[in-house]
Amino acid sequence: MGRSLVFQTVVGAAVGAEVADGGLSLGPVSVVVEGGAPEMLQRLAQTYVGPGTVFPPFPDPPPGFITHVTPTRVAGLGPWADA
Secondary structure, three states, rough: OOEEEEEEEEEEEEEEEEEEEEEEOOOOOEEHHHHHHHHHHHHHHHOOOOOOOOOOOOOOOOOOOEEEEEOOOOOEEOOOOOO
């Protein structure tokens, strides 16, 4: 049986106050793969930080993990649900 990933959105109605404004639930969605994280971060840095960026900013970073997310079910409450 898979697990769901749930996002809860919170909107501050006043200073220090938080009001739940809806949520999003994604059905069994992810596969974790070992390795390849530094290469992916380097590629993403070119787009989100700028061309020529070196990231991670240190030599020989550990291989890390990559999580591939593929929603199989989307449900929830909120203004986005009517779109």
